[in-house]
Amino acid sequence: MDLFVTVFYCVLDPASGTLRYANGGHNPAYLRRANGTIEALSGTGGLVLGAMGGIKYPEHAEQLVAGDRLVLYTDGVTEAFNQTDEAYGEERLIAEIQAHGAGAAPELVERICRSVAAFADTAPQSDDITLVVLSWDRVAPAVQ
């Protein structure tokens, strides 16, 4: 069978708050900055894993600062359909992150889950729904 998976792979340095990542065909992760602005992390469009060998994935980096929230999700979130076959979509997800991202990570996960469930209502779930939210509240140490 021709199967493939998407991957968002990241390594966070807890000392510096530097997030290094690569993206293989996965949806863009969202970064909600402490000031409320939301950025879709660049670096999307890398090939999914399992389609072809020998593909190189460029490394990207973002500097997290206190108050930032990183939101990772599978497309089961944005492609949760309602009874009229409308997708939940990025805009609703971004609106939830915007409205509830100031709090701690568990609250934002809960808010998004509830929003998706309310949207899909009784429509059957079309894909797996996975959410990971990282709260970064550490103030970077002063440069020596």
Added chain:
Amino acid sequence: MNVRIETIGQTTARNSQRAGIRFAPCALKPAVREVFDLSGFSRIIALHPGRTTALAHAQPGKA
């Protein structure tokens, strides 16, 4: 839904290659194009604006 489009595209591309047939998708609707772009398939499968260029690309002997 994305998975279905991607799987169809990938399987078609692979089967075409095996059979010596060129796969040249064209005139993708924006939502479908987005799936090809996000999944990275548009990096390995040439997409064409219209049928004319797709057919030209699919001609035997073309690079």
